[in-house]
Amino acid sequence: MALAGKVALVTGSTSGIGLGIARALAREGADVMLNGFGDAAQIERLRAEITMEHSVRVHYNGADLSDPLQVAALVSTTQRELGALDVLVNNAGIQFVSPIEDFPDEKWQAIIALNLSATFYAMKAAIPMMKSKRWGRIINVASAHGLVASANKIAYVAAKHGVVGATKVAALEVANDGVTVNAICPGWVLTPLVEQQLKDRAAASGGDVASEAVKLLEEKQPMLSFTSPEAIGEMVVFLCSDAAATITGSPLSIDGGWVAQ
Numbered sequence: 001m002a003l004a005g006k007v008a009l010v011t012g013s014t015s016g017i018g019l020g021i022a023r024a025l026a027r028e029g030a031d032v033m034l035n036g037f038g039d040a041a042q043i044e045r046l047r048a049e050i051t052m053e054h055s056v057r058v059h060y061n062g063a064d065l066s067d068p069l070q071v072a073a074l075v076s077t078t079q080r081e082l083g084a085l086d087v088l089v090n091n092a093g094i095q096f097v098s099p100i101e102d103f104p105d106e107k108w109q110a111i112i113a114l115n116l117s118a119t120f121y122a123m124k125a126a127i128p129m130m131k132s133k134r135w136g137r138i139i140n141v142a143s144a145h146g147l148v149a150s151a152n153k154i155a156y157v158a159a160k161h162g163v164v165g166a167t168k169v170a171a172l173e174v175a176n177d178g179v180t181v182n183a184i185c186p187g188w189v190l191t192p193l194v195e196q197q198l199k200d201r202a203a204a205s206g207g208d209v210a211s212e213a214v215k216l217l218e219e220k221q222p223m224l225s226f227t228s229p230e231a232i233g234e235m236v237v238f239l240c241s242d243a244a245a246t247i248t249g250s251p252l253s254i255d256g257g258w259v260a261q
């Protein structure tokens, strides 16, 4: 129970990677604020299940993090309801795939707002409290696309490169305040976000989702297997540990060799 008594906010934790991270932090004893969209009854079932399983406090707040005011409010609500904010995981993210010339302006704005700007606003709101406690962990979920590009993902790649840059700046600013700031850069993780891309690809090619999954991996990853949300949860737990106290400002890959090429 390495994180007993700590409070964690995981954005976009009603699904996929964020949910894997929230479960791993709760297992280590952290109280958790869940956030994200979805069916209210299903989210309540998740909240109750994690509470029961790990005997920690689990709250939920459905803030829309594409709105800067709601990001700041989520941070202050976490502090008010759970008494602190020790671990901030900026994970909520969306994707849209199109060549630049057809890329809708509103999709660019939505992706930059959520995938990049929300990370800035959440760090801005959380850092003062972490500095005053002289302990904090900020983990920004970037992507292999924070380090290298792919065609047709202009907004996502720009936002994730921005997240890596913002991570480095924040790490420098709090280097001697007991706070570390790192980015995790996953390759392919099988979550609803990628399942949607697989369905779109199958619809476009006339193929099936299973064969599109193999093709998707082959295009980018030397290792032909998906990373699990659970593995990313374990990586976050490690970054919160004492052993990771001097890891800061790092984009940490978990990508089956994607960016080694």
Ligand code: NAD
Pocket (backbone or CB within 6 Å): 011, 012, 013, 014, 015, 016, 017, 018, 035, 036, 037, 038, 063, 064, 065, 066, 091, 092, 093, 094, 114, 115, 141, 142, 143, 144, 185, 186, 187, 188, 189, 190, 191, 192, 193, 194
């Ligand atoms: P997902 O679609 O399963 O989950 C996204 C989460 O964000 C959900 O909880 C959703 O409700 C929430 N969300 C969406 N819009 C929101 C908003 N406006 N405000 C608050 N919450 C919102 O996706 P995922 O694959 O788990 O992705 C999580 C993160 O990991 C994203 O930042 C994504 O870019 C990144 N990532 C994913 C992969 C992958 O292969 N799946 C790879 C690299 C990086």
